[in-house]
Amino acid sequence: MITFAIGLSIVLLLVILFLLFRIGTLASIFRGSTQRAVGTTKTSNKVNSLLLLLFLIGGGAAFAWSFADSWENMNQPLASVHGAWTDSLFWTTMIVIGIVFVITQILLFWYSYKYQHKDDKRAYYYPHNNKLEIVWTMIPAVVMALLVFAGWKTWANITSAAPADAVVVEVMGKQFSWLVRYPGADGKLGEASVNFIDATNEMGVNFSDPNAMDDFMPREIHVPKGKPVLLKIRSRDVIHSVFLPHFRVKMDAVPGMPTKFWFVPSKTTAEMRTETGNPEFNYEVACTEICGRGHFAMRFILVVDEPEEYEEWLASQTPFIEQNPQLLTKFIHDSKDQVVLEKSAEEVKTEL
Amino acid sequence: MSSTDISLNKDVHHAHDEHDHHHDQNFFEKYIFSQDHKVIAKQFLFAGIFWGFVGGFLSIIFRLQLGWPEATFTFLEPILGNWIVNGKLDPEFYLALVTMHGTIMVFFVLTAGLSGTFSNFLIPLQIGARDMASGFMNMLSFWIFFLASVIMFTSLFIETGPAGGGWTVYPPLSALPQAISGSAMGMTLWLVSMALFIVSQLLGGVNYITTVINLRTKGMSMTKLPLTIWSFFLTAILGLLSFPVLFSAALLLIFDRSFGTSFYLSDIYIAGEALAHTGGSAILFQHLFWFLGHPEVYIVILPTFGIVSEVIATNSRKPIFGYRAMIGSMLGISLLSFVVWAHHMFVTGMNPFLGSVFMFLTLIIAVPSAVKVFNWIATLWRGNIRFTTAMMFAIAFVSLFISGGLTGIILGNSALDIQLHDTYFVIAHFHLVMGAAAFFGMFCGIYHWFPKMFGRMMDEKLGFIHFWLTFLSAYLVFMPMHYIGIAGFPRRYYSWTGFDAFNTFTDLNSFISIAAILGFTAQLIFLFNFIYSIFKGRRATANPWHSNTLEWTTPVNPGHGNWPGEIPTVYRWPYDYSKPGAAEDYIPQNVPFSQTQSSNLPYERDLE
Numbered sequence: 038m039i040t041f042a043i044g045l046s047i048v049l050l051l052v053i054l055f056l057l058f059r060i061g062t063l064a065s066i067f068r069g070s071t072q073r074a075v076g077t078t079k080t081s082n083k084v085n086s087l088l089l090l091l092f093l094i095g096g097g098a099a100f101a102w103s104f105a106d107s108w109e110n111m112n113q114p115l116a117s118v119h120g121a122w123t124d125s126l127f128w129t130t131m132i133v134i135g136i137v138f139v140i141t142q143i144l145l146f147w148y149s150y151k152y153q154h155k156d157d158k159r160a161y162y163y164p165h166n167n168k169l170e171i172v173w174t175m176i177p178a179v180v181m182a183l184l185v186f187a188g189w190k191t192w193a194n195i196t197s198a199a200p201a202d203a204v205v206v207e208v209m210g211k212q213f214s215w216l217v218r219y220p221g222a223d224g225k226l227g228e229a230s231v232n233f234i235d236a237t238n239e240m241g242v243n244f245s246d247p248n249a250m251d252d253f254m255p256r257e258i259h260v261p262k263g264k265p266v267l268l269k270i271r272s273r274d275v276i277h278s279v280f281l282p283h284f285r286v287k288m289d290a291v292p293g294m295p296t297k298f299w300f301v302p303s304k305t306t307a308e309m310r311t312e313t314g315n316p317e318f319n320y321e322v323a324c325t326e327i328c329g330r331g332h333f334a335m336r337f338i339l340v341v342d343e344p345e346e347y348e349e350w351l352a353s354q355t356p357f358i359e360q361n362p363q364l365l366t367k368f369i370h371d372s373k374d375q376v377v378l379e380k381s382a383e384e385v386k387t388e389l
Numbered sequence: 390m391s392s393t394d395i396s397l398n399k400d401v402h403h404a405h406d407e408h409d410h411h412h413d414q415n416f417f418e419k420y421i422f423s424q425d426h427k428v429i430a431k432q433f434l435f436a437g438i439f440w441g442f443v444g445g446f447l448s449i450i451f452r453l454q455l456g457w458p459e460a461t462f463t464f465l466e467p468i469l470g471n472w473i474v475n476g477k478l479d480p481e482f483y484l485a486l487v488t489m490h491g492t493i494m495v496f497f498v499l500t501a502g503l504s505g506t507f508s509n510f511l512i513p514l515q516i517g518a519r520d521m522a523s524g525f526m527n528m529l530s531f532w533i534f535f536l537a538s539v540i541m542f543t544s545l546f547i548e549t550g551p552a553g554g555g556w557t558v559y560p561p562l563s564a565l566p567q568a569i570s571g572s573a574m575g576m577t578l579w580l581v582s583m584a585l586f587i588v589s590q591l592l593g594g595v596n597y598i599t600t601v602i603n604l605r606t607k608g609m610s611m612t613k614l615p616l617t618i619w620s621f622f623l624t625a626i627l628g629l630l631s632f633p634v635l636f637s638a639a640l641l642l643i644f645d646r647s648f649g650t651s652f653y654l655s656d657i658y659i660a661g662e663a664l665a666h667t668g669g670s671a672i673l674f675q676h677l678f679w680f681l682g683h684p685e686v687y688i689v690i691l692p693t694f695g696i697v698s699e700v701i702a703t704n705s706r707k708p709i710f711g712y713r714a715m716i717g718s719m720l721g722i723s724l725l726s727f728v729v730w731a732h733h734m735f736v737t738g739m740n741p742f743l744g745s746v747f748m749f750l751t752l753i754i755a756v757p758s759a760v761k762v763f764n765w766i767a768t769l770w771r772g773n774i775r776f777t778t779a780m781m782f783a784i785a786f787v788s789l790f791i792s793g794g795l796t797g798i799i800l801g802n803s804a805l806d807i808q809l810h811d812t813y814f815v816i817a818h819f820h821l822v823m824g825a826a827a828f829f830g831m832f833c834g835i836y837h838w839f840p841k842m843f844g845r846m847m848d849e850k851l852g853f854i855h856f857w858l859t860f861l862s863a864y865l866v867f868m869p870m871h872y873i874g875i876a877g878f879p880r881r882y883y884s885w886t887g888f889d890a891f892n893t894f895t896d897l898n899s900f901i902s903i904a905a906i907l908g909f910t911a912q913l914i915f916l917f918n919f920i921y922s923i924f925k926g927r928r929a930t931a932n933p934w935h936s937n938t939l940e941w942t943t944p945v946n947p948g949h950g951n952w953p954g955e956i957p958t959v960y961r962w963p964y965d966y967s968k969p970g971a972a973e974d975y976i977p978q979n980v981p982f983s984q985t986q987s988s989n990l991p992y993e994r995d996l997e
Contacts, residue, residue: 046764061850070413075849075933076704085776085853090786092860100868107872110893120808127805134795141762141791148769149784152705153776159974160706160967161771169767170714170760177759181752184802188752189745191804196741212568231658241658257882270738274659275562278736278811282877282890285808289737291671292561293655296738321890327555328562329569330709333653333882361873 067291077154086153093146097139113282114313116320116341118301120285121197126191130184199299203207206258208322209240210270210277210290213331215322216240217258221251223357231273237361243274244358253354255339258322260302261347267299278326281339289326292315302341309341414949415567416848422532424524425949428770429531430510434835436531437502437539438919439829444493444541445909448969449487454478456902458884458895472550480883484553485571489545491556492579494772496586497541499689501534504628507692507834508597508621508637510953514940517606517957519950522599530592537585540677542576552579556880558683560653560674564645567660576646580639587632587639594632597625606939608959612977614718615938615963616709618717620695623723624688630727631684638677645669672737679730681968686823687726693830694719696759697783699963700837701765703936704780705772706974708964711764718764720756725754735803736810744803751801758794773967773974777934779837785860786829793821794863811881814874817867825863832859832915839919840933844946847925851918855911862908869897937963937977960996 057255068080068242115124207218216239220226227242227249234241242249260266271280272290279298280287288298310318324335342350358364423429452471461476472482509527513520515606521527544551553571554563558579566573600624605614614622644650645666653674654666700708709715731739731747765787774780796818809815832855839847878891885891928935932941940947942957957979965976970988982989982996989997 056849058851063849068568070617074775074935075846076777076780081849082774082776085781086774088857096864103869104872107897108871111872111875113877113890123804123808127799130799130802130805134798135772138791138795141766143787144766145769145784145787148766148772148773151770152769152774154773158773160773162967162969163710163767163771164708165711165714170711170764173763174714174756174760177756178933181798182753183865185752187747188748188802188804189807192741192745192748192802195804195807196744198755230742231656231663234663236450252614275565275568276559280811280877280879282808287736287807287810291738292657293667294529294670294672294738315558317889319889321888323879323888326559327484327881329484332484333480333879333884336887388627 044063072082074104077156082153086150089146090150093142097142114304114309115285116302116304116309117284117285117286118303119191120283120300121303122191122194123285126187129187132185157322170217170263199267199297200265203267203299204260205267205269206260207269207271208258208279208290210272210274210279210324210328210335211239211326212274212329215324215333215335215337216254217337218242218252218254218355218357219351220248221253223248225249226269227252234273235367238364242357244364245370250358251356252358254357255354257340259340259342262302262305262308262341262343265299265301267297270296270298275328276326277324277328277335280323280325281320282323283320287325305341305343305346404766419459422528422744423780424520424528425841426521426524427514427947427951428529429527430506432531433502433509433534434842436535437498437506437831440493440497440502440538442453442799442912442916444490444498445912447486447490447493447904449909450478451483452902452905454483454883456899458886472910475705478883481553481570482550483570483883484555485550485575487661488553488555488558488571489541489551490551492583493555494543494824495685496570496583499823499831500590500628500685501586503689503692503827503831503834504597504621504624505534505593506831507617507838508593508625510838511617511940512597512600512621513604513842514947514951515618515938516601516609517939517952517959518600518604519952519956521596522604523596526592527596530589530596533592534589534730537582537589540578540582540585544575544582547574547578549573549575549576557675557678558642560642560671561657561659564642564654565657565659569925572646573609577643580643580646583639584636587636591629593629594625594629597621598629606959609978612713613959613962614616616698616712616715616719617695617938619691619719620698622693623719626686627688627691627723627726631681631688633683634677637810638674638681641676641677649752665845670738672734674791675734675737676731679733680727681735683933684726684974685732686819687722689823689827691719691723692829693786693827693833696765696830696834696837697786698765698768699938700779700783700833702964702966704775704777704783705768706766706775706966707772708873708962708966709764710767710770711760712962712964714760715764716761721757723755725757726749729754729801731800732806733805741803748801748803752798754801755794755798758790759908761823762794763792775934778847778849778856779833779934781853781856781860782829782833782836785856785863786826786833789821789826789829789863792868793818793823793826797822808877810872811879812874813870813878813880816880817870820870821863821867825867826912829859829862829863832856835919837923837934839926839939840929841940841943841947843923843926844929845922846929846933847922848918851914854913855918858911858914859908862904862911865904866901866908869901873897904918927929932977935973935975937965937975939978942977942979961993 096194203292205220209216225248227246229241231241234245269288270288272292277290279290284300286300288296310316320339322339324332382388463476470978472479496519549570550574551571553569562568563572563576593915601618625702641652645652645654650667651666653671654669657664657666701907729751732751735744800818802808836847836852873894929945931945943951959978960981961978963978967974968976968988971985976985982993
């Protein structure tokens with residue numbers, strides 16, 4: 038019954054609107070405004086040009102207000118060294134484009150308002166002005182050149198080779214979670230391959246490789262403050278993307294093509310908790326490449342410790358294979374040949 | 390004038406070269422399998438409008454989810470069936486919605502609907518030709534597109550759902566049905582539909598290029614062409630060079646999916662087993678895809694550059710400022726659009742040096758784009774502006790193009806793209822610059838050329854209401870998305886509430902959704918106005934906007950062959966508006982200089 042009533046009132050509303058439309062049309066015929074060339078009637082020109090001006094003013098005010106209002110939420114707390122560079126480059130560029138934005142929008146709407154049609158007026162025949170055009174081609178070209186150079190410098194710094202003493206963390210994406218591996222005391226990650234993956238050995242580590250024996254796989258990422266951290270990123274099924282919003286870090290995890298990203302954390306989790314006034318604050322890892330049903334739920338925690346705390350945490354970890362010794366049986370009988378084979382493949386790769 | 394006469398009707402009297410001769414066409418020849426460019430243009434337009442509503446409706450469903458992530462939408466159950474359980478959208482269906490929204494809007498509306506309509510309609514009319522170079526190929530182009538549409542539409546209704554890997558369909562997600570159910574039958578249909586779509590685009594594109602080069606009327610040199618024709622011409626060239634690359638990318642993906650090859654697949658463990666695929670590169674697909682994908686965004690926006698330039702000049706009653714610079718900037722943009730594709734891939738693990746090169750090339754595009762904006766504004770300056778609905782859309786187009794284009798300078802910078810890649814900042818950027826702006830250009834074209842298409846005027850008042858609601862909602866939807874994007878909210882998320890970092894902006898997201906619904910509803914006004922005016926609109930005059938280009942020299946309802954008598958000869962460029970000394974404030978292109986001695990410029994005296 039209620040749906041029927043709603044339906045009926047919508048129909049009635051549409052009928053009324055239609056009638057209003059017809060009345061408006063007829064009225065304009067009586068007024069004779071249909072006899073004039075379209076776009077030269079006084080009221081419609083006045084109304085539209087005034088609305089354009091109002092749009093400029095009202096829209097500009099609404100934009101300014103909402104921008105200021107969202108400022109707090111917009112700026113994710115910053116916790117990496119290179120993030121400070123990109124943030125400042127971002128806001129510098131924003132100011133540059135903001136100036137252009139304001140000038141061009143004002144001119145666009147102001148001219149539209151100012152030069153609205155008048156019966157006794159004629160437009161100014163002005164097909165081109167080469168000097169003017171050269172000037173306004175050169176200005177954006179110079180501005181772009183400056184922005185390109187600033188971008189190049191920052192980009193080159195960020196993507197430069199990681200320092201040799203960087204803390205190495207391997208991050209692997211899978212549907213729909215992250216897996217993490219540390220190289221352990223020897224500082225070397227053991228080999229891995231999709232062929233070794235099973236329910237326990239989810240990262241496919243080859244435990245016949247001696248380097249793998251001390252690798253451990255914690256439930257959250259821990260990194261020390263102020264030290265370079267190198268993320269070695271891979272995926273085992275579809276493309277994912279490691280996103281650390283507070284560190285301004287993003288890099289795709291691609292099956293079959295390991296990627297990397299290094300950064301220097303600049304604030305510990307504890308410091309950030311004090312700064313934001315939120316005792317629950319945690320650094321998070323998110324996925325930013327569409328990967329299926331659970332794409333929006335690939336959350337992982339990253340903790341930044343003081344270097345001493347980090348060492349303590351490191352010492353408290355036990356190698357994965359010690360926790361799951363039964364895995365070794367799988368590798369014992371075929372280990373020798375396998376290792377030789379994989380090694381030679383590795384050598385060929387480096388030669389290439 | 391078609392030189393080959395391939396006709397469905399075996400009637401021997403049917404001769405295309407004699408257009409004065411009035412022959413009877415049956416209903417199918419005239420309206421369904423028509424070879425008349427004007428009818429084909431309308432077919433593309435109707436199809437484009439249909440797809441526009443489908444694509445828009447899909448976005449409203451996922452905006453409901455994003456605006457009110459905690460709510461239950463039981464009222465959607467009757468139309469969504471198993472895709473909604475207890476009022477909760479299925480997350481995979483959500484991904485299918487965004488995928489199909491993107492595919493439909495980019496390809497079916499803003500490529501086929503836009504170029505298909507206006508290139509077909511305006512090229513012969515504005516260059517002074519009887520029809521396209523090959524009317525038959527033109528007809529094939531539409532009907533193959535129609536077939537592609539039917540297949541894509543069907544995929545919305547199959548049990549495993551339509552393609553769900555994003556409109557960019559990156560493998561391995563799009564290659565493996567184990568990864569997402571949309572990659573089963575839905576993806577197959579997507580690929581088949583897109584392959585047909587590309588065939589249709591190529592048939593159309595070859596035709597546009599040939600027609601512009603060969604069939605211009607006497608006196609219509611390339612430097613007397615309206616900017617619309619230049620833009621359609623360059624668009625067709627872009628399509629012709631880039632769509633085949635997407636075709637090959639799609640073909641290899643079909644091989645990987647169905648025939649066990651490993652072009653894109655390597656080292657994959659999924660659904661409890663390691664796959665045998667090895668040696669492929671997932672990044673290869675992205676290179677191939679974006680080699681089309683980037684020119685594609687210019688395929689979407691270039692025609693609207695032309696349309697808007699034409700409408701702004703006509704309604705400002707002024708010559709377009711810097712005609713040659715406008716052509717030059719379009720040439721520059723077209724050329725550059727082929728060498729910037731990898732700016733979509735800064736964080737894929739691509740060599741950082743490549744990133745530097747593509748950043749440089751990308752930011753260069755800002756220069757010709759800026760020139761275009763300055764020229765449009767300079768055209769308005771000291772004009773005598775008539776606010777027709779088309780003109781309103783043209784002015785709003787420039788505004789949206791500035792707003793969306795400027796943030797491209799940020800995203801094209803690889804260092805800044807690290808944080809912003811795949812966030813709502815990107816969504817805001819491209820929706821403004823190639824979504825909303827292209828739609829505004831398309832509306833601008835529809836309102837402007839409606840009288841020539843249907844012989845009647847669209848209602849201006851309804852047009853203004855439609856315009857203001859659309860303009861307002863376009864900004865209300867996409868401006869706030871920048872804030873959400875700067876905060877790093879990732880795109881294609883079913884819900885952000887699981888993250889502490891993205892647990893803000895819930896009110897703003899509801900606000901965006903409300904604005905989106907408002908914008909979508911406003912399109913119903915357009916639909917009513919459009920359909921009503923076809924049948925009941927005020928009758929148009931032959932040249933209602935007092936415009937200079939050749940299409941307005943045809944009768945109110947041009948028949949097959951466009952001009953009843955001889956094709957007019959062209960003497961002047963199309964922008965002689967408000968020329969000092971002339972009686973009227975416009976001089977059509979077919980008026981010889983000998984008739985306008987009072988207004989001729991010194992160098993034009995020799996041409997008298």
